[in-house]
Amino acid sequence: AQSVTQLGSHVSVSEGALVLLRCNYSSSVPPYLFWYVQYPNQGLQLLLKYTTGATLVKGINGFEAEFKKSETSFHLTKPSAHMSDAAEYFCAVILSGGSYIPTFGRGTSLIVHP
Amino acid sequence: DGGITQSPKYLFRKEGQNVTLSCEQNLNHDAMYWYRQDPGQGLRLIYYSQIVNDFQKGDIAEGYSVSREKKESFPLTVTSAQKNPTAFYLCASKKTQSGNEKLFFGSGTQLSVL
Numbered sequence: 017a018q019s020v021t022q023l024g025s026h027v028s029v030s031e032g033a034l035v036l037l038r039c040n041y042s043s044s045v046p047p048y049l050f051w052y053v054q055y056p057n058q059g060l061q062l063l064l065k066y067t068t069g070a071t072l073v074k075g076i077n078g079f080e081a082e083f084k085k086s087e088t089s090f091h092l093t094k095p096s097a098h099m100s101d102a103a104e105y106f107c108a109v110i111l112s113g114g115s116y117i118p119t120f121g122r123g124t125s126l127i128v129h130p
Numbered sequence: 131d132g133g134i135t136q137s138p139k140y141l142f143r144k145e146g147q148n149v150t151l152s153c154e155q156n157l158n159h160d161a162m163y164w165y166r167q168d169p170g171q172g173l174r175l176i177y178y179s180q181i182v183n184d185f186q187k188g189d190i191a192e193g194y195s196v197s198r199e200k201k202e203s204f205p206l207t208v209t210s211a212q213k214n215p216t217a218f219y220l221c222a223s224k225k226t227q228s229g230n231e232k233l234f235f236g237s238g239t240q241l242s243v244l
Contacts, residue, residue: 025170048229059134059220059235067230106172110229118233122172
């Protein structure tokens with residue numbers, strides 16, 4: 017079975033501060049990992065993904081994430097928060113060799129203060 | 131432009147009524163998914179379909195039904211058996227059932243009970 021845990025339902029930062037959103041997964045096989053962003057009353061859009069190769073992946077809007085197998089983590093970071101980053105962020109995992117059904121974490125709401 | 135269209139954006143259900151949420155995609159994707167989103171619970175899978183005329187139950191299928199008669203369409207019916215239908219419903223699609231591809235999402239339907 018696969019599962020995704022996002023630590024912290026809400027994260028609050030000041031504009032210009034570092035953004036760190038945490039995601040841990042459980043899997044006995046190599047995972048495919050994704051971060052999606054959702055703005056109010058909209059669907060989700062992909063920020064970045066890890067499939068194979070380089071463990072540090074860069075996405076849109078200045079976000080990046082690092083796959084750490086030893087820690088079963090895929091934390092999302094951005095060096096400097098912008099007001100427009102305020103949104104809900106979801107981590108998702110797909111297991112290789114299975115039915116390839118995405119499983120989502122519960123989401124983290126990012127609040128950016130001026 | 132290609133994409134996924136969900137309609138209506140807002141829907142109200144009366145007691146004992148069945149309602150159908152529409153999901154249409156022109157991306158030529160094989161796989162389609164329905165998720166339910168409740169505050170603080172992330173996205174939970176209701177049904178998915180990886181090919182026309184075939185679909186599978188997800189984690190919370192009770193009280194819901196789907197059909198996949200055409201590649202482009204994957205409507206979701208919320209039946210009267212679903213006792214707590216108020217939620218935001220998201221339809222998504224993926225090109226194939228492989229693991230390394232992202233999901234494309236519609237903009238969602240907010241269902242409320244009158």
